[in-house]
Amino acid sequence: MIGNTTINKLYREKLSRSLLLFAIIPTILVTGVFFQLFFMIINEISDRELTSQNKELSSFLSSEITSYKKEIQALQEDPRLSRVFQTDDVHNDIYKELYQVVTDHQLKSNFYIVDVEGSILLTNAYRDNTAQIYYDKYLTKVNKNQDKDITFYNEKDNHAADFTFLKMTAPIYDGNKVSGFIIFDLQSNQLRRFYENMNYTDIVITDPFGNQLFSSKRSLILDNGKIGVLSKKGYHTVSSSIVKDEFIVHSIRYEGLLQKGFFFGFLGLFVICGLMVIITRLFAISIARKKTKSIDTLLSTIQDVNEGRYKGYHQLEEEDEFETINYYLHDMILSKNLLLSENKEIHIRKTEAEIKQLQMQFNPHFLFNTLENIKFMIRMNPSSAEELLLKLSSILRYSIDNTDQDSPLKDDIKYIYDYLDIQKARFEERLNFSVEIPEELGTTPIPKLIMQPLVENAVKYGIDHVDHLLIKIKASRIGDKLVIMILDTGSGFSQSRLQEIRDLLHTTQNPSNHIGIYNVHRRIQLKYGRSYGVRVFSEENKGSLLLITIPYRKEE
Structure with a gap:
């Protein structure tokens, strides 16, 4: 840590230079220009x-x-x-x-x-x-x-x-x-x-x-x-x-006489400027001495933060501009702690999301059912079996690739198409889906795989209780927001379960083991803020509607 004597000297020098650069010198220049213009005007009037x-x-x-x-x-x-x-x-x-x-x-x-x-x-x-x-x-x-x-x-x-x-x-x-x-x-x-x-x-x-x-x-x-x-x-x-x-x-x-007046006037101006520089120097020294206590307190606070023993807000003795700095320093420290906490949570959520993605990518039931369907189709319809293998390969490749945190909307939709096509091969006429994505929104960047957990939930929890499941996916731009709608005609949620899910989305901690909807919602809020996320609407035995809201961004 720099010594107080050095700090005082640096502060005095900077204050002196600041006053000279931003107050004294501009004043001298303006006065000199005014003085020159004054004599030019007098000379012009006299000439006229x-x-x-x-x-x-x-x-x-x-x-x-x-x-x-x-x-x-x-x-x-x-x-x-x-x-x-x-x-x-x-x-x-x-x-x-x-x-x-x-x-x-x-x-x-x-x-x-x-x-x-x-x-x-x-x-x-x-x-x-x-x-x-x-x-x-x-x-x-x-x-x-x-x-x-x-x-x-x-x-x-x-x-x-x-x-x-x-x-x-x-x-x-x-x-x-x-x-x-x-x-x-x-x-x-x-x-x-x-x-x-x-x-x-x-x-x-x-x-x-x-x-x-x-x-x-x-x-x-x-x-x-x-x-x-x-x-x-x-x-x-x-x-x-x-x-x-x-x-x-x-x-x-x-x-x-006019020329002599001009000469002596400028001479007097230079004398005054010299006096102003001297007075400014003395004034800077006086101000630096008064502000030393405040600076020492601020330096002590910064030292405590660096050593991890910050004791909280301590008001300065003098109510001056340094008190404002002291207040904002305290606020910054609190913001820093909050940011560290949020960054830690982001890291945790990211890790959980990656783990969950890997779990979904290699879900034994999903892979077993898909491979069984392919095995059956190889005998009955080889071309369809080949198509399913290609879709499964595309799903695994896209989900395993973690090089990008964001991807174009059209790439995520391609993933959803492949996923639903495989599920339709399994459930046949019991499952139908439709996707409406305007062409101009295809290149809009979105967080990768934010739709997959919600679509998977619709299939997993919806199709066992209904004879026919319809899933609709639609994207639209509303002002500066991108809204993705996922609608299913499954069994829906009871009012108590719906309220439980909504309450969960308003917390920063997830006590349950189900991180599908919550993880997507929390990822969006940590990335874009609390104005964005997932909203859930549902009615028992009639289906559910999930709205994903993120900022609209042009292609990067």
């Missing part, structure tokens, strides 16, 4: 937000700039605009129209009407040196003979809170001559709402060549004025082209 914000900003800018272009083109077509340099009469009307253009847009702007020298005629901004700046930086670049196109400029050196991020300039023609310019300075203040309420999100607006027009953060722009984060790690960018690819809108999110 970024895409949505970029789409909204692009749509807003495209709509506003396109609308400004249409308004400028409409002003260029207004004949009053060329007169603004010649007379003051139209100044108020032109100012009102320009002011209305700005008012109608969400993206506000400063407008200017300047001549080719940069002198301001009309503006809604403060008058300072702005016109000269325009002249120096932009107006000198405009080809005075250009077509009526609108030119875009950017103020890349300005990063004030409300700076002009885009300048829209269009020439004012007097005939074919450029007499001045319409200028709209689009202000950046309306762009704030697209990034101020978005965590870790910035926007950059560039021309097709990557030159910055607007950026929400100076660090996103290189010294040469171009956007510098498109290829950097830790940034996610969504870009859209607008106004016939004149501009590109970039929505940029810094993912460094």
Whole structure:
């Protein structure tokens, strides 16, 4: 027997491994997967937000700039605009129209009407040196003979809170001559709402060549004025082209904090997992110590059983799961003893059945009468004598062969045919029989020779008291059961004898020397259970009916 110290150690190790394998590790895996999915979902939501914000900003800018272009083109077509340099009469009307253009847009702007020298005629901004700046930086670049196109400029050196991020300039023609310019300075203040309420999100607006027009953060722009984060790690960018690819809108999110959160989150998860493993180990040791007494009691019980000195059920001190094991161990021991008893009885019954079969196989009266009939027939009818010899040989061969415990129903019926044919040769017209076995039941396996003792009883005890004996054998399947009926028209049993037989079939011991019906019944019950067996029905001077019930089984 293994020592208690070894048992405790093994139990502690197994409990620790079980908790780790079936509780801690699955929990860690589920937590890790959940953690991963959580960050994937956050990242996906953030990406969708970024895409949505970029789409909204692009749509807003495209709509506003396109609308400004249409308004400028409409002003260029207004004949009053060329007169603004010649007379003051139209100044108020032109100012009102320009002011209305700005008012109608969400993206506000400063407008200017300047001549080719940069002198301001009309503006809604403060008058300072702005016109000269325009002249120096932009107006000198405009080809005075250009077509009526609108030119875009950017103020890349300005990063004030409300700076002009885009300048829209269009020439004012007097005939074919450029007499001045319409200028709209689009202000950046309306762009704030697209990034101020978005965590870790910035926007950059560039021309097709990557030159910055607007950026929400100076660090996103290189010294040469171009956007510098498109290829950097830790940034996610969504870009859209607008106004016939004149501009590109970039929505940029810094993912460094999210990645750091993911890293530190996993690091914290590993620390927690390590603590859980340590706690589980300590918990296993504590549980093992508490369960040691119960294990010792169970081991002692098993040792007593092995040594054949089991003293009966002994309740454990602690009412835990081991008490359930203790109870079922006691029940198993009792079942084991019962099974041993039944196996012993099965062996005894099998031995008795084999002895009885041998007795029947070599019954002197049966053999003597059969051989006498054969001797008589050899003189009178040699062919019939030969047939009887063959049947007798078949009976002896089948009954002596003990290699199989079961045999097909058709083989047992063949044995019964041969047996009854020999008996009919003896009793002639006094004995008749019929057998009805459906073809599909012929291969059904049954315990060997379970019909022979019952048929023999019908002949032996029935024919001496009647002038004519009829034996009917019929088999049928009822649900999952095979029922074999043996009916005879012999003298039958009295009610007292019938009750005596029925009482005998309900016992596990047979005090009489007659084991025919009882032995068949007990063999079936020991093999298949108490739901099966032999049932006896009889009426004195009218005959008997025996029903053999066994499980239906297909051919093996």
